[in-house]
Amino acid sequence: MWRNLLVRGPSLRQVSQRTISTASRRLLENRVPEKQKLFQEDNGLPVYLKGGIMDGLLYRVTMGLTVFGTGYVLYELMMASMPKKQK
Amino acid sequence: MAHQAHSYHMVDPSPWPIFGAAAALLTTSGLIMWFHYSSTTLLTMGLLSMLLVMLQWWRDVIRESTFQGHHTPTVQKGLRYGMILFITSEAFFFLGFFWAFFHSSLAPTPELGGQWPPTGVKPLNPLEVPLLNTAILLASGVTVTWAHHSITEGNRKQAIHALTLTILLGFYFTALQAMEYHEASFSIADSVYGSTFFVATGFHGLHVIIGSSFLTVCLLRLIKFHFTPNHHFGFEAAAWYWHFVDIIWLFLYMSMYWWGS
Numbered sequence: 001m002w003r004n005l006l007v008r009g010p011s012l013r014q015v016s017q018r019t020i021s022t023a024s025r026r027l028l029e030n031r032v033p034e035k036q037k038l039f040q041e042d043n044g045l046p047v048y049l050k051g052g053i054m055d056g057l058l059y060r061v062t063m064g065l066t067v068f069g070t071g072y073v074l075y076e077l078m079m080a081s082m083p084k085k086q087k
Numbered sequence: 088m089a090h091q092a093h094s095y096h097m098v099d100p101s102p103w104p105i106f107g108a109a110a111a112l113l114t115t116s117g118l119i120m121w122f123h124y125s126s127t128t129l130l131t132m133g134l135l136s137m138l139l140v141m142l143q144w145w146r147d148v149i150r151e152s153t154f155q156g157h158h159t160p161t162v163q164k165g166l167r168y169g170m171i172l173f174i175t176s177e178a179f180f181f182l183g184f185f186w187a188f189f190h191s192s193l194a195p196t197p198e199l200g201g202q203w204p205p206t207g208v209k210p211l212n213p214l215e216v217p218l219l220n221t222a223i224l225l226a227s228g229v230t231v232t233w234a235h236h237s238i239t240e241g242n243r244k245q246a247i248h249a250l251t252l253t254i255l256l257g258f259y260f261t262a263l264q265a266m267e268y269h270e271a272s273f274s275i276a277d278s279v280y281g282s283t284f285f286v287a288t289g290f291h292g293l294h295v296i297i298g299s300s301f302l303t304v305c306l307l308r309l310i311k312f313h314f315t316p317n318h319h320f321g322f323e324a325a326a327w328y329w330h331f332v333d334i335i336w337l338f339l340y341m342s343m344y345w346w347g348s
Contacts, residue, residue, distance in 0.1 A: 036155075047147050059143070065132060067109075069113040072128075073116045
């Protein structure tokens with residue numbers, strides 16, 4: 001408080017705002033309204049695909065893993081349930 | 088566009104429930120393959136798909152609430168019931184392990200030397216690192232409450248500081264506990280003492296890690312302006328879970344570390 005009265009230079013608040021570059025300031029802004037606009041767009045997409053290309057990619061990777069994995073489980077189950085041939 | 092005449096959330100069709108079920112199948116089958124056939128392929132696939140499903144499902148819940156506005160007070164009430172019921176189920180989970188501990192420790196068998204701790208077992212000193220861990224978790228309970236108050240008062244900077252401190256305390260606990268596990272003179276294979284101690288504290292440690300992860304997600308959302316002073320249930324759910332983890336530790340400390348030493 002006294003510093004503001006006695007010193008004519010920039011206040012601590014001004015200095016901390018000045019030192020942040022434009023690029024990193026974008027990270028400290030509220031971008032929720034942009035996201036709200038994106039996810040409320042009337043494009044018929046379900047929420048799990050509505051975010052963009054990455055959504056579809058991640059979905060396909062997950063599906064690939066689980067579908068292939070389920071098939072593999074059934075294969076291993078079949079192999080485990082067949083008796084080993086003994087002489 | 089059609090409008091609903093009720094305050095509930097009719098979700099979009101989603102693949103995550105069935106993929107989650109498949110992930111559970113892969114994980115459990117993977118455990119069998121690991122235990123009986125020494126193969127970790129299925130287990131890895133299971134854990135990976137579980138992680139992917141969790142990330143995408145909860146990402147979608149954030150989209151539906153913060154970005155699409157579907158979480159009306161009615162929906163939030165349902166989520167509150169859900170979280171409380173889940174935490175209650177976890178309490179019963181731990182109850183089982185406490186039951187096992189008291190079953191073995193209240194009437195120690197002759198094989199153990201008729202005493203608890205069993206003959207030859209040198210328990211950890213409850214007044215050393217375990218006491219510090221107790222203080223750490225209690226302090227983290229204070230900081231998470233501080234964070235909550237800061238959120239409801241609209242004080243963003245303080246909320247971020249308090250929540251960060253909470254998470255750091257959680258990491259400190261985990262690091263100390265890992266060190267204790269390494270330094271302990273007994274292992275999980277050392278009679279029923281080792282079994283009850285490491286299974287109960289081990290599952291607790293896992294829950295600390297889960298709680299820390301939940302709080303970290305909340306921190307990221309807090310920084311990204313997702314929470315408002317009146318609507319921040321994700322944070323409240325994380326805080327409830329964190330308090331639960333703290334309480335379980337207090338019971339563990341009093342029974343296994345202190346009484347059981």
